[in-house]
Amino acid sequence: MSKETIRVPDVGSSDPVDVIEVSVKKGDNIAAEDTIVVLESDKASLEVPAPKGGTVLELLVKAGDRVKQGDPLLELDAESGNDSGDQDADDDQKAGASGDSEDQEAGRSDEKGEQEDEQERQKDSQKDSQKENEQSDKAGDDASTPKGGGSAGGGEQAVKVPDLGDIDEAEIIEISVAEGDSVEAEQTILVLESDKASLEVPSPAAGTVKKLHVKVGDKVTGGSEMMTLATEGGDAPGDDEKANGRQEAEAARKPAGDDKAAKGKQPTAEQSSGKSASKSASKSDPRPAPARREGQPSKTVHAGPAVRKLAREAGVDLAEVSGSGPKDRIVKEDVHAHIKNLLERRASGGGVSADLPEIDFSEFGPVERVALNKLRKVAAKNLHRSWITVPHVTQFDEADITELEAFRKSQNKALEKEGVKLTMLAFLVKACATALREFPRFNSSLELGGEALIQKDFVHIGIAVDTPNGLVVPVIRDADKKGLKEIASEMGELAGKARDRKLSPADMKGACFSISSLGGIGGTAFTPIVNWPEVAILGVSRSDTKPVWDGKAFQPRLTLPLSLSYDHRVIDGADAARFTTYLSTLLADMRRALL
Numbered sequence: 333m334s335k336e337t338i339r340v341p342d343v344g345s346s347d348p349v350d351v352i353e354v355s356v357k358k359g360d361n362i363a364a365e366d367t368i369v370v371l372e373s374d375k376a377s378l379e380v381p382a383p384k385g386g387t388v389l390e391l392l393v394k395a396g397d398r399v400k401q402g403d404p405l406l407e408l409d410a411e412s413g414n415d416s417g418d419q420d421a422d423d424d425q426k427a428g429a430s431g432d433s434e435d436q437e438a439g440r441s442d443e444k445g446e447q448e449d450e451q452e453r454q455k456d457s458q459k460d461s462q463k464e465n466e467q468s469d470k471a472g473d474d475a476s477t478p479k480g481g482g483s484a485g486g487g488e489q490a491v492k493v494p495d496l497g498d499i500d501e502a503e504i505i506e507i508s509v510a511e512g513d514s515v516e517a518e519q520t521i522l523v524l525e526s527d528k529a530s531l532e533v534p535s536p537a538a539g540t541v542k543k544l545h546v547k548v549g550d551k552v553t554g555g556s557e558m559m560t561l562a563t564e565g566g567d568a569p570g571d572d573e574k575a576n577g578r579q580e581a582e583a584a585r586k587p588a589g590d591d592k593a594a595k596g597k598q599p600t601a602e603q604s605s606g607k608s609a610s611k612s613a614s615k616s617d618p619r620p621a622p623a624r625r626e627g628q629p630s631k632t633v634h635a636g637p638a639v640r641k642l643a644r645e646a647g648v649d650l651a652e653v654s655g656s657g658p659k660d661r662i663v664k665e666d667v668h669a670h671i672k673n674l675l676e677r678r679a680s681g682g683g684v685s686a687d688l689p690e691i692d693f694s695e696f697g698p699v700e701r702v703a704l705n706k707l708r709k710v711a712a713k714n715l716h717r718s719w720i721t722v723p724h725v726t727q728f729d730e731a732d733i734t735e736l737e738a739f740r741k742s743q744n745k746a747l748e749k750e751g752v753k754l755t756m757l758a759f760l761v762k763a764c765a766t767a768l769r770e771f772p773r774f775n776s777s778l779e780l781g782g783e784a785l786i787q788k789d790f791v792h793i794g795i796a797v798d799t800p801n802g803l804v805v806p807v808i809r810d811a812d813k814k815g816l817k818e819i820a821s822e823m824g825e826l827a828g829k830a831r832d833r834k835l836s837p838a839d840m841k842g843a844c845f846s847i848s849s850l851g852g853i854g855g856t857a858f859t860p861i862v863n864w865p866e867v868a869i870l871g872v873s874r875s876d877t878k879p880v881w882d883g884k885a886f887q888p889r890l891t892l893p894l895s896l897s898y899d900h901r902v903i904d905g906a907d908a909a910r911f912t913t914y915l916s917t918l919l920a921d922m923r924r925a926l927l
């Protein structure tokens with residue numbers, strides 16, 4: 333391990349550039365080629381990769397700083413073995429080989445002098461090669477020069493992939509125009525991507541896209557022909573050539589690198605036409621959108637390769653992400669925030685709404701937006717989770733409660749003095765507790781992954797309570813061991829606490845099965861949602877006196893509608909029918925519960 337200072341490479345400009353993203357933090361273990369910062373000038377953005385792996389000891393810049401070539405970015409406790417190129421610590425290592433501190437100093441300054449010379453030489457050679465490129469384009473290749481166009485009348489121009497610097501080959505990841513589109517000079521026409529750089533290729537001139545010679549997914553090299561542009565009258569060929577030259581010069585920017593630096597390691601310019609791209613995109617004709625490869629943004633966006641890769645891996649369309657960086661550039665945090673937002677919307681009942689269009693209801697009449705309270709939001713989230721998790725089936729049945737109701741009324745008269753009211757719900761809790769012991773599958777939960785059932789040896793029953801603030805489900809514990817009076821008084825207490833918002837989280841935990849009674853309100857049947865991780869819920873509707881055939885005549889019988897929803901992964905339909913039949917039999921004669 334050795335301490336190295338990682339510095340700003342040649343960013344193709346002597347002016348300071350903005351640090352728009354710091355992609356690592358102190359203490360991070362990074363690998364060689366991990367992006368450490370993203371820099372941006374007016375025309376290009378660069379992802380600066382780590383020249384070698386190691387631990388970040390100190391960050392020497394922050395987002396918003398302005399830096400220029402040679403400024404320190406961070407200190408790295410570098411892993412030995414990988415050559416980093418011309419960094420300070422490399423110098424230390426080289427100098428340290430002498431084993432003498434004075435020699436080390438001397439070695440360092442000698443090395444620095446050599447580095448500076450080398451950097452100058454490389455800059456010169458870059459300039460030369462740019463000139464050569466421009467000249468060779470101007471001189472030779474027909475395709476790169478305007479065809480049949482005079483300086484006043486316009487013509488055709490072959491638009492080529494600019495010089496890609498160190499990059500052998502890049503993939504076309506977006507094509508931002510379609511044949512027939514009008515484009516402005518500098519408007520992004522396509523986006524290329526290599527391992528470490530993305531490059532927005534601007535149109536060299538204004539005109540109309542006559543022919544596209546490439547498609548998304550094609551691999552191209554510098555000089556490959558991309559499209560034929562029918563240029564507008566006023567654009568002199570000379571101007572076009574200059575624009576092509578500018579384009580290549582921009583793309584040719586690369587840091588003054590050590591020759592040892594591997595190809596693709598060096599940050600390469602990502603040109604950006606920024607606002608002009610979106611401006612002209614919105615101006616273009618309403619033609620079919622250009623081809624889009626799966627995982628690529630549905631419109632041109634301003635983002636670096638690391639962010640694009642993250643978006644592809646997470647299945648995020650960058651076109652839907654708001655960029656928080658300069659010029660609306662999308663940074664990694666924006667992608668993370670977008671994913672978090674989507675997940676939260678899904679979890680809070682917006683799972684489907686994430687894909688639904690926003691509707692402006694005020695178009696149809698006056699509206700008011702009423703914010704949901706926390707209780708309703710939590711209930712919505714839980715109900716939605718249950719709805720999408722549990723394959724629901726509802727079994728309907730009726731219980732003859734004629735005798736039970738008569739018994740309940742008579743007991744209530746006797747219990748008046750004790751201040752206890754036996755409600756029908758108390759009998760239902762007792763009957764369900766007995767049925768759960770008889771049918772233990774209903775008293776279980778499905779293990780995550782669906783490999784096993786967790787069978788419970790306790791019977792806690794949740795009761796849905798309607799309150800002005802929303803639905804809550806307090807729990808009566810060990811209902812199988814409690815008498816009717818105890819259940820009735822506990823239920824009254826819990827319902828009171830629910831309405832006074834005094835239930836504690838513990839009061840609402842651990843239910844094995846729930847009952848939702850709408851009998852006091854009305855209705856003949858409904859399909860309650862299983863309260864996951866429970867596997868069944870009993871819905872109770874309003875009892876009614878019905879004529880029931882006893883084999884000789886119709887008899888008036890008080891019947892109670894039951895709606896049992898269950899998780900079909902755990903409970904078979906036949907078992908559900910057995911359960912409600914058993915329950916009806918119990919309610920018809922509660923003495924059976926004593927057996």
Ligand code: CAO
Binds near residue numbers: 757799850872875892
């Ligand atoms: N059939 C006919 N009448 C019924 C009945 C039924 N199934 N259930 C209750 N009643 C009657 C009661 O007998 C009582 O009448 P009396 O005062 O004349 O005796 C009246 O309706 C009111 O009963 P209650 O509702 O106060 O008492 P309860 O024990 O039956 O219910 C509670 C308590 C907390 C369950 C209830 O107040 C409640 O909140 N219900 C709504 C639950 C809910 O919202 N479920 C939906 C969940 S999500 O889909």
